[in-house]
Amino acid sequence: MMAPPIHRNINLDSRTQPCCIDIPMASNVESSSLLSPGPHSNGLNQLPPAAIGSFQEVRSLFLHQFASSRKHRKTELSLFSLQQKEGESLKDYLQRFNTTALEVPSATQEVKASAFAQGLVDGDFFKSLAKKPATKFDVLLAQAAKYINMEDAQASKREGPGEKQKENKDENPSKKPKMNFKDKRPA
Structure with missing residues (x-):
């Protein structure tokens, strides 16, 4: 079962209107825990309105948040x-x-x-x-x-x-x- 997505308004480009993106969450993480501070919080609720101006910023914030939980390849x-x-x-x-x-x-x-x-x-x-x-x-x-x-x-x-x-x-x-x-x- 998928948790409800989190909606954020972002401007993909300065020439377009702001749009809403859905960020789907895994079923084993409650969406309420993502909106409140804690170990599973992704910080989306801590961003001020219109803080994200492009998809590149969303990507950068996402990668920065979850880079430590990625399994690294052994060398x-x-x-x-x-x-x-x-x-x-x-x-x-x-x-x-x-x-x-x-x-x-x-x-x-x-x-x-x-x-x-x-x-x-x-x-x-x-x-x-x-x-x-x-x-x-x-x-x-x-x-x-x-x-x-x-x-x-x-x-x-x-x-x-x-x-x-x-x-x-x-x-x-x-x-x-x-x-x-x-x-x-x-x-």
């Missing part, structure tokens, strides 16, 4: 700002990096590889890349997969075999214990 700099957190696994960092990289379609393989390597903490994989840098992101991913497998193997070794079996029992609660029906007799 290659977004990739370089990502850092692996202390204690974060390589797998988790790679997932976080890939999520951001998908939002930067202009990033080349080389840029992704450089940004990913720059964000790594000082660990085995970082040392490996320092010795033999990967210039393409695909090559870096193949190398990272080996280190992720190593991290997983080390983690499962730390857990021990008893904890792994207990974890598997907890993960599969749908298996019910077998019942012995020898003692059950029909009534």
